[in-house]
Amino acid sequence: MNEYLSFYEKYKISPVVQDIDNFKEHVRRRNNLYRQLGASHLIFKDKDILEIGPGGGYNALVTYSYGPKTYTLIEPSTQGYHELKNNFKNLDKNVFIFNEMLEEFKAIKQYDIIICEGLIPGLSSKEQFIKIIQSLLKPNGIFIMTTSDQVSVFFEIIRKYMANVLIKDIEDIDEKVKILVDSFSSHLDTLKGMTRSYSDWCLDNLVGDAILEHTLSINDAIELLKNNYILGISPNIFNNYSWYKQLPTNTFEYNQVFQEQMLEKWHNFIDYRFIQKDRDYKSNIELSKYCLELIKAIKNSDDKIKIVDILEKIKINLKSDIEKETLLAIEEAIEVINDSITPTKIKNMKFFNSAFGRGQAYISFVKENIDYE
Numbered sequence: 001m002n003e004y005l006s007f008y009e010k011y012k013i014s015p016v017v018q019d020i021d022n023f024k025e026h027v028r029r030r031n032n033l034y035r036q037l038g039a040s041h042l043i044f045k046d047k048d049i050l051e052i053g054p055g056g057g058y059n060a061l062v063t064y065s066y067g068p069k070t071y072t073l074i075e076p077s078t079q080g081y082h083e084l085k086n087n088f089k090n091l092d093k094n095v096f097i098f099n100e101m102l103e104e105f106k107a108i109k110q111y112d113i114i115i116c117e118g119l120i121p122g123l124s125s126k127e128q129f130i131k132i133i134q135s136l137l138k139p140n141g142i143f144i145m146t147t148s149d150q151v152s153v154f155f156e157i158i159r160k161y162m163a164n165v166l167i168k169d170i171e172d173i174d175e176k177v178k179i180l181v182d183s184f185s186s187h188l189d190t191l192k193g194m195t196r197s198y199s200d201w202c203l204d205n206l207v208g209d210a211i212l213e214h215t216l217s218i219n220d221a222i223e224l225l226k227n228n229y230i231l232g233i234s235p236n237i238f239n240n241y242s243w244y245k246q247l248p249t250n251t252f253e254y255n256q257v258f259q260e261q262m263l264e265k266w267h268n269f270i271d272y273r274f275i276q277k278d279r280d281y282k283s284n285i286e287l288s289k290y291c292l293e294l295i296k297a298i299k300n301s302d303d304k305i306k307i308v309d310i311l312e313k314i315k316i317n318l319k320s321d322i323e324k325e326t327l328l329a330i331e332e333a334i335e336v337i338n339d340s341i342t343p344t345k346i347k348n349m350k351f352f353n354s355a356f357g358r359g360q361a362y363i364s365f366v367k368e369n370i371d372y373e
């Protein structure tokens with residue numbers, strides 16, 4: 001069992017509920033996402049779709065509204081499955097819901113489109129999981145997934161460390177959430193367009209440990225999906241000026257142009273508020289190494305001196321290539337960690353409170369059709 005499942009099953013929770021009271025707006029937001037991924041409504045219509053780990057299916061309801069031929073959903077958590085069954089109770093004509101893990105799923109066919117959102121980055125065995133998904137996808141099929149890496153969750157990882165300190169002696173889960181919501185509400189207040197409750201956000205990111213596995217960069221995903229062409233990405237950070245007749249026709253070279261750009265843009269993922277100029281890829285490789293060290297330090301110990309030392313290195317690495325506000329946020333985090341981490345101090349942070357990473361990026365891939373190509 002992975003970090004998500006063991007945590008969700010221990011407390012029988014599914015902390016990924018979304019506020020979809022304004023369903024039309026929810027649909028419009030999802031339409032925007034799919035558009036950026038090169039997948040408009042018509043791509044889903046009359047197709048066999050598989051979604052892995054949909055939770056209660058709040059996003060799946062929109063995908064279903066595009067009119068697939070069949071919609072198969074695999075959700076192993078007890079609470080997620082319960083919500084999913086409920087959300088689809090009047091729509092189950094061509095919907096097949098399985099209460100099991102992908103690893104247990106016995107497929108009888110391949111699918112045109114596979115969606116797996118907010119799951120793979122939290123797994124420790126990412127490669128094996130992606131192999132199973134690839135075996136279920138038809139040639140020319142589309143696979144939509146999320147990535148999330150050590151740079152894009154840097155500020156959330158610092159919050160995770162602060163949360164660990166705040167709740168380390170608390171047993172009761174509700175009490176933990178209460179303390180965290182109280183401490184971090186002033187931070188979450190700065191996020192526009194949030195559709196999850198603060199308590200779900202705190203449970204998922206600050207109480208559960210899956211975020212400490214979030215080391216799957218866009219480039220890692222491209223490596224793992226070697227026989228696929230990139231179709232789209234959200235946020236849409238790449239350029240490609242090539243005339244289509246001059247584009248490479250094999251997946252490796254076709255995707256390489258994106259991988260090279262990613263290395264020069266990686267620091268842009270650290271703080272969603274700003275867009276920075278590209279920089280030397282070596283600085284970004286160093287940045288990602290430090291961010292990974294930070295995750296390891298938090299996972300294996302709560303050695304405050306080591307954590308502050310890594311944050312200082314990250315500050316130096318970013319110094320001349322990033323906005324002043326981002327540096328002030330890191331400095332303020334160092335100050336609080338050095339001094340003492342308390343709910344009041346966290347609540348009253350002036351710079352760190354609005355610093356969040358870009359979190360997850362979505363990528364869509366098209367599977368190579370080996371027979372044809």
Ligand SMILES: C[S@@+](CC[C@H](N)C(=O)[O-])C[C@H]1O[C@@H](n2cnc3c(N)ncnc32)[C@H](O)[C@@H]1O
Nearest residue numbers: 004016052053054055077080101102117118119
């Ligand atoms: C963080 S939640 C994301 C839920 C939803 N996709 C979203 O983006 O809001 C991860 C989901 O993956 C499910 N999950 C965990 N391990 C799984 C596995 N091995 N196979 C299928 N689903 C899994 C969890 O139960 C949970 O519902």
